[in-house]
Amino acid sequence: MSFKISKPQKEIQKAARDFAKGEFDKDLAFDMERAQKFPEDVRNKAAGLGFIGIHYPEEYYGAGLGILENVLLAEEFCKKDSSMGIGLMLSGFAAECILRFGTDSLKDRFLSGIASGEMLSGEAFTESVSGYDTGDIKTWAQKKEDAWIINGQKTLVTNGGKAGVYCVLCRTDPGSIGADGISMILAEGNSEGLLSVNPRDKLGMRMVSTSDLVFNNVKVPCSNLVGKQGKGVLQALAFYDEARILLSAMALGTARGAFLRALDYVRQRELFGKKLAGFQVTRHKLADMAMGINIAEHLVYEVAADFDSGRSDSGRIAMAGLSACQAAIDVSSEAIQLLGGYGYMAEYELERFYRDAKSMGIFLGNTGMMKDIIAKNIIEKIK
Amino acid sequence: MSFKISKPQKEIQKAARDFAKGEFDKDLAFDMERAQKFPEDVRNKAAGLGFIGIHYPEEYYGAGLGILENVLLAEEFCKKDSSMGIGLMLSGFAAECILRFGTDSLKDRFLSGIASGEMLSGEAFTESVSGYDTGDIKTWAQKKEDAWIINGQKTLVTNGGKAGVYCVLCRTDPGSIGADGISMILAEGNSEGLLSVNPRDKLGMRMVSTSDLVFNNVKVPCSNLVGKQGKGVLQALAFYDEARILLSAMALGTARGAFLRALDYVRQRELFGKKLAGFQVTRHKLADMAMGINIAEHLVYEVAADFDSGRSDSGRIAMAGLSACQAAIDVSSEAIQLLGGYGYMAEYELERFYRDAKSMGIFLGNTGMMKDIIAKNIIEKIK
Amino acid sequence: MNILKYSEKHSAFREKFRAFVKKEILPNAEKWEQDHMVPKQAWKKMGQEGFLCPCVQPEYGGPGLDFLYTVIIIEEMARTRQTGLISYLHSDIIVPYIESFGSEWQKKKYLPGCVSGDIITAVGMTEPGAGSDLASISTIAVEEEGHVIINGSKTFISNGINCDLLIIAVKDPLIENPHKAISLYLVEDKTPGFKKGGKLEKMGMHSQDTAELFFTNCRIPVENLLGEKGVGFVMLMKKLQQERLTCSIMALNKAEYVLEWTIEYCKNTQVSGRPLSSSQSVQFAFAEMATEARMSRLFVENLIADHMEKKDIVIETSMAKYQTSDMANRFANRCLDIIGSYAMDEQCPLVRELRDLKVMPIFAGTNEIMKGIIAKSMKL
C-alpha cells in the first residue's frame, strides 16, 4: 500500500514548493512575524496561482480538489517557512462551514472572495478562555423581519479584525441551554456595530491575527444563516474535525522543515574534531525525529484521504493532530538543541518553528481534549 | 488512501481469526508456555489449512501470497494468544533465506516440509551474546570434494534442537575477516556431529525453543550452499529485514490482544462505585494505547506492502519494528496496570503478553541498533 | 551530604546480615523460586539471628532497634534475587499493627513469635471485588456469644500459605457507613472455617506464596479484635506512611541494583572487540538513570529521616511509592533493552527483576491511587 500520491498531486506539491521557494523570503518572514503581519502581496500571488481554496468548487475560484491536495500545500508551505505557511493556509479559516453547510448564494458571496485573496474569514465561536467551549454561548441572535440582530462578545477569533466575514455561533433559541438552540450565522467584517478589540500578542502563529469581537446590534440578513437553525454546534464540531486535518498538515510541514535544517547543520558542524552527525547520540536524535515525522505523515494523509472519501472519524483525526503537533514540537525543540546557541537565535529560524509548533499544538485543542475525543470514540465504537 | 485490505485478504484474516478462536485454548497455552513447548497438533492443523508458509510458492505447499498476507495471519494469531501466535509464526524461521536465495532443489527439499508442518527451521547466525554480530564469525566450512565440513559453535539459535534444517553462517574463505568471506549453508537438524546444547529458559516467546548448536565435522552436500558464496552476511541482513516485518506484525497483534482484554475489563470493573472506564485517567490510557496501535498498524502494513512490491527500506522497517514492539510493550504493561492485581496473575494472560512483547522487542534487535539503522538510512539517503 | 547517620553498630549489623544472606538466602533462592514457596525454616533462621522485627520492643521479645536497621535489611534483601522471604512485609508492615494497636494480651501472645520467626504473619485486605477501594469489601464479621463469626474471602494475600497469623479486615453488616464498619481481627492458622486456597500463579515473585483465603463461619474469640471496633480504616490510615516508605526503599534499591548490574555487564561484555558500555547512547542512558537514582535515593533517605522523627509525611511517601516503583520498572525495561539478546534469558538476573518489579506499581495502593492522594493534598 504505502501512501503514493498521484501524478497531478505531485505536480501540485511541486508547484507549492516552487512558489514557497520563490516567494517566502527569510528576511521578510522575520520582519513580518515580529510585526504580526502577513505580506499581502504573497497572499495575492498565492491566490492568483490558485493556492487558496483549492478544495472549493471551480465556480467559486477553487480547483474542485480535495482536502488531501490542501494538505500537500500546507505541508510544503510550512516546510519552507512555518509562519508564512500558517498565515497563508489560514486565509480562509472557517470558510469550510460555508463550503459544507452554506447555501449556494453564500458560497458565491464569500468563497470566491476568499479564494481570490480579496478577503479573509474567521470563526467567532468561543466565549471562553479555554477556546473550545462551544456549549457555553451567550451571544445571541434575534430574528427581526428579514434580519438577525446579533449581540454579544466572542473571544480568540482567528483573523479577528482582519476578516471580511466571520462565522458566528449565536443562540437563536432564547430559552435554550447548552449546545442546543445555537446556530451559525455569517457577519461581514465591516458590519455596523461589529468591533474588533484586544488584539493578541502571540507566542507563535503570529502572521495570523487573533482578537476578540464585540457585537452590538449587528444586523445581518436572514439568509446569512449557515446550515440548519439550531445545529450550529454540530456544524462547528464537524468543522473542527476538518480544520484539525489541515492543522496537522501544517504541523507536519513544520516538523519536516525543522528536521531538514537540523540535518543540514549537523552534517557540517564539527565538535571535538568530528562532525556532529558522527556522534551516536546525534544520530539517534535524528532517528527519533524522522520516526516522529514518518508516523505523523501516515496518520495525516490517511485522515485527509478518508475525509475526501466521505469518511471522517473524529478519533483518528485527533490522533493525527496529536501526532503531527507533537512531532512538530519535538522535532523543532530537538533541532534547536542540536544547533546549540545558534538554535536559540532568531536568524536560524528554528526558534520560530518551535513557537509556531507549540502554538499549533494549543490551537488544535490541547492533549487532554484530544485524548477525551479518542477515548470517546473507542469506548463507543469498539465492541 | 487509508490502508484497505482486499477482499481475499479479509477472508484470510477471518480464517485465521476462526482458526485461533477454535484452536488456541487458554489452558493449553498456559500449560505449554510454562513447559516451553508448542502443541504440535495445533501446528499440524495450521499447516493443513495452509497457515504456514503462505508466502511460499504453491509448488512448495505455499499459497503464493505475499508478506502482507503473512502479516495478517501473525496479527490475528497473536491477538488471540501472543505465545501461540509466536510459536506458530516462527515455525519456518529463516526459511526465507532459502525462499529468496536458495536453488529450486533446496526449496523443494525444505520449504515443502516446513509448509506442511513436518519440520521447523532456524537460523544459526550469531556467535555473540549480543545476538546480532554477524561479522565476528568463527564457525567455518571447508570444501572437501562434494561436501562442506562445518566446525564451530553458534548461539541463540531459534528453534534450536527442534528444527529440521538450520541456515548456518560459515566462514568459507579461510583468510577473510569481518563480514567478507562468509557464506550461508544449510545443515539438517539430524546431521551427524550436530549437537544442540544449552537450551534456554526464556522470559517470553517460550513456545519457541532457543539453544546453542555445536558443529563437529558436520558434513553437508555442496549443494546446500544458499545464494552466493561469500555473500552470507548480506543475505542474512536482507533476511533480518524480512523477519522484522513479521515480528512487527506479531507485536502489533500482541498489542491489540492486550488492548482488547483491558478494554473489556475496564468496562466491567467498578471502583468507588463507578466503572473504571468512566475515569478520565483510564480513558486517556486507552487513548494512548489505541494511538500506539494505530501508529504501528500503519507502519507495519506499509513495510509489508512495500516488501511485496519489491521495495524494501531497512530504515522504515526498523521504524515499524520499533513502533510495533514498543506498542506491544506499552499496551500490555498498561493493561496489567489497569487490571491491578489481576493483571499480575497468570490466569488473566496479560502478564504473558507483556513477557512476549518484551522478548520480541529484544529479539527484533534493541532500540539502539534500530536507531543506528534508521540514522544510517537518513544520513545516507536524504540529500 | 549524608542524610542518614549510620553508626558503627549499624555497619556491623549490615555486615552480619550480608553474611547471613550469603549463607542462608542466596544459595536457596533458585529453589524457593522453583518451589513457589519459602520454607518456614528460613523464616525461623531469620528470627533466630535477629533479622525479623528489628523495631519490636524488648518487653515483647524484640531487639528494640531503630528504623535504620529495617532500612538495612530491606536494602540487602533487594539484592537476593528472591522475594518470598518478604521480611519487610512481616516486620515493618504487619507486625507494627499488633504492636501499635494490639492489647497487652495480644502483644504478649504474638509478638515474641513474630520476632523469633515462629509466627509468620499476613494481612487480608484485598478481595476479588475490592482492591484499592477498601470500603467495598464484603467479608463480614458478626458477634455471637463471645465469638466473632467471619464469612467471606480474601485474595492476593502474600504469605497466604505460610502465615500462622492473619490480620483480617472485615465489615460489620449492620453499619451502613463503610468507613465506620470496618474492623481488624487476628485469625490464627488452623482456626476452623479458615481455609487457604492454592497458590496463585503470578508473573513474578515466584518464591512468594500468594494465595486466596476463605472464611466459612470461621469462629474466633472476641479478644482477637485488634484495636477498637469500627476503626479499622483509621488504623490502616495510620500505618500507610510506613507501608509506602518501606515499599519505596525496596523499589529504590531494586532500581539501583538493576542499574549497577547492567553497568557492570556492559563494561565487561565485548561485542566486536568493544565493550557495550563504549556506545555513546548507552553511556547517556546510564548517565540519565544514575541521575534519577541519585535524586530518588536522596528523596527516600530524607523521608526515612523524617519518618524516624515521627513527622507526618504521608503525602511525600505516596510520592516516593509511585516514583520509585515506576522508576524501577522503567530501569528494568531500559536496561534489558540495552544489554541485547541475553535479556531474553531467565539466567539474566534482570529478567527476574522485570517480572518481580511489575507488581510494585500495583500493590500497597496502585500508583494511580498515590497520584490521587497527592492531588487531593494540593486541594485542586
Add this chain to the structure above:
Amino acid sequence: MNILKYSEKHSAFREKFRAFVKKEILPNAEKWEQDHMVPKQAWKKMGQEGFLCPCVQPEYGGPGLDFLYTVIIIEEMARTRQTGLISYLHSDIIVPYIESFGSEWQKKKYLPGCVSGDIITAVGMTEPGAGSDLASISTIAVEEEGHVIINGSKTFISNGINCDLLIIAVKDPLIENPHKAISLYLVEDKTPGFKKGGKLEKMGMHSQDTAELFFTNCRIPVENLLGEKGVGFVMLMKKLQQERLTCSIMALNKAEYVLEWTIEYCKNTQVSGRPLSSSQSVQFAFAEMATEARMSRLFVENLIADHMEKKDIVIETSMAKYQTSDMANRFANRCLDIIGSYAMDEQCPLVRELRDLKVMPIFAGTNEIMKGIIAKSMKL
C-alpha cells in the same frame, strides 16, 4: 527535613530583596523586555542596595555573606518575568574568577565596582566556531612590549552590550596543546580595538543584551592577565561547579514558578462551570510534576549544602544542571498544554517562561556535555 538552615538574617534579607523586586524590577520588567536591554542604572540600584556579589569579601568592598544569600537572590529573581538583570551571572559566575584568581591589584581595582554595580561584567568564551568545545577557540593573544594584543571574536555574550569589564578566553598561537594554550584576560570596555556588535535576536531572554564582541589588535596591559598564563582551562574547570549549581538553582525555581502559576490558574479558571483543576488528568499531571519538583529541590538544596562545605560535587552539579533545565522545559511545555488557548497569548506568563527556558539546556555547557561528563565519571 530541611537541608538548608536559613537564619532570621537570611529571612530578613529575603524580605528586603522581595521588596526591592517589587519596587524596582517588576514594574520595569515589561519595558526591559521590549527594549531588549536593562539600563545600567538598574544594576547600580542592585549594587547600592547590597544585592550584587553577596559573597565578595569586605576588604574588596563586598558584604562577605554566605552562599545562601546568593541562593535567595536567584530564587527571587526566578519570579521576576525578566532575565536581563542576570545578576547571578555577574555575582556568582564571573566575579568569582576575579576574586579567586585575580592579583591583589586587580581585586582592589575591580571588585568594589562589581559590588556597587558600577562595573557590569561579562565572560567571553564562546566563538562562532567553538561552543561546547573550548579547545577549538581561535581568538588569539600575543604579548608585545608589555602589552597583549588580542584578535578574534566572541559570540552569544550575555551582558555583551552593558559590560564594563570582560573576562576573555584566548589562545596562545605558539602553544600546540590547546589545554595549555588558553589564558584568561581582563578587558575593559572602551579599550581601543574592542568593539561590541549589535544585540542578537533571540527566542527569549529578550531583556538580556546578548551580543557578539570583536577584537582587532586590541591592546591591553600584561597586568590584565587573570591568574597564570596557560592555565585558563584549569581555572575554568575550578569554577564549573558553582556555575552549574547556580544555573540549577535558577532552573529549579523557574520550574516551580511555572507549576505554581499553573495550579493557581487552573484552580481559578472555570470552564463550563468547573475549574480546570477538577479534571482528573490535570490533577495527575500536577501530582507528577509536584513529585519531580520536590525531588529536584531536595537534590539541589543538598548540593548547595555540600557546595558550602566546599565538597567536590562537580559531577552532581552536572546532573542537576541537566535535570533541572530539562525539567523546567518539560514543565513549561506541559503546563501550556494544560491551560488551553490562553497559552498562545504573550500575556500568559508561561509563554515568556517557555521562550526564556529554552536556552537553559544549551548554555553553561549543553545537557549533552553534562551527560558526557557524568558518563565519564562512571568509567564506562
